[in-house]
Amino acid sequence: MDIKYLIDYFAHASVKFTDVFTKRMEPGEVDVGRTTAPEKCGLVVPLAGSAVFSFDGTPYVMEPGMIVHAGPQMPIEIKVTGHKGWEYAVVHYSLPTEEAALFPLAEQHFPINTGFNTQIISHVQQLIESYSFPGNMAIFKSKTLFMNLLENILLAAKMKVLDSANELMEQTLQYIHEHYAEQISVSNISREFGIERRRFAYLFEQHTGMNPSTYITEYRIRRAKDLLEYDVIPVAEVAECVGYVDCFYFSRVFKKCTGLSPSAYRKIKIEEAKYG
Template sequence: MFNELLYEYEQETGPTFGVLMADHFRRSYGFYGHRPRGTLDWLLVYTVSGTGSFRVDEEVLTSAAGDAVLLPPGIPHHYAANQAGEWELLWVHFLPLPEWQDYLQLPRTQEGLLTSAAPDAPIRARIEEAFRRLIADARRSSRAGQELALLSLAEILILLQESSSCVQGDRSAAAPALQDERITQTLRYIADHAHEPLSPAALARSAGLSESRFRHLFKAETGKSVSDWVTETRLHQAAKLLELTSRPVGEIAVYVGYESAYYFTRRFSAAFGMSPTAFRRFAEERRQSDTAD
């Protein structure tokens, strides 16, 4: 199914800002997204009805009712609604918790798209209900709302992973699950101690590995360097605090491990495309818009 909107575009479409953003769209032909540099977070798109197409490099995948596509950070991608009717989709931008690594192991295409084919009707109904709860809770400004949204998202990922494993069976092309407990424990430690000095050497010692072996194993298991993972963890914890609290930017910088508010602002702006102050203002405007709707 050829869709020229996967190839022709005048400008890049930036993803929605936020630590956890989700919505329910109904879109006709002409709707598209173009991200030649990928995104900083994960994107999950679940098709309720109709069809949409995704392109990564020269690979094109059509998503029909019940299909899910999961895009890891940094994967350049393009998507568009197809001409045959309306595309109804549920989507969420998110950063996975360390303990979710196994849930993200869906069948992988050659170009890096993670996919899950349509499960049976009861599982589809459960996924769609969990998505509705996720969307409603993600729009709440309270910490409780965010935590409930994460629980719904975890449920969705577990259902997709379980369903995919059953459907694919021995034919599955899924990437191997994260099995090395030393790396799993390291990810949890980074999430809980992001405000502390976290050098690769110190983390390697904690894991009982040489630094060179630790760096290699960490990259193999997560797809990122230790330093990149620590930086992203700190910045996204900061984004969550900016969204949900009124704490000063300098205080947040220290809380997530940056001694210099100036350096923190530079790193945050490079990652999110806006300063911490502008991000907080944007988050507040978005909450007010959601409340008005």
């Protein structure tokens, strides 16, 4: 689930809190033959333990940090895993009938990876407590807590996505640093990491402040500068060492980046080394 679509959904759909309940199951216990509530959507929020929770035959391995959204009247199966009891909350909300066709996410099941987050569990517990009291003030408070819970879930999920993207971009940087001498390109790298090219370029620029092609070029030129400080390595060989098969093209790129030809840069560096 793309977090952007999820945020758009909850930002524009007329979601309305309806109820919340909790359930505890013992290790090894299995619950089958039930369906989700009719005319309601739900967020299954693990509170303790772990279980395999299936919706319409699709299993989700659930524990605190992994929330699952489910649509109305979906067949469910639950199997507790591990040696601890499984405890979870189901937060129900409804959507006006006329909006169902506009927001297909309401009818779907999908995971929301928030990572373990004590604020989410705290908001669920507050919501459970508020819902247990009678009166209009309790109803109003429950509505407010529900929206706060949604905000916390979406923020945590967004941060999880950003953390994952940052980790992936660090891996692509490492790949460039190890393979810059080869004939790599933005397309090669995006295929290597299984990311659509434009998506990769966007994430890379967000992470580094420059597009991938510029980064590869600048990294190669930095490595070329290091090699040019040694008078014994011909310029053509330096070009090959940093991934350029065409020495003349390398010279043009080098001059564009530094304002000097490779030979002129080498001469200056050798003079600097000679006279301190």
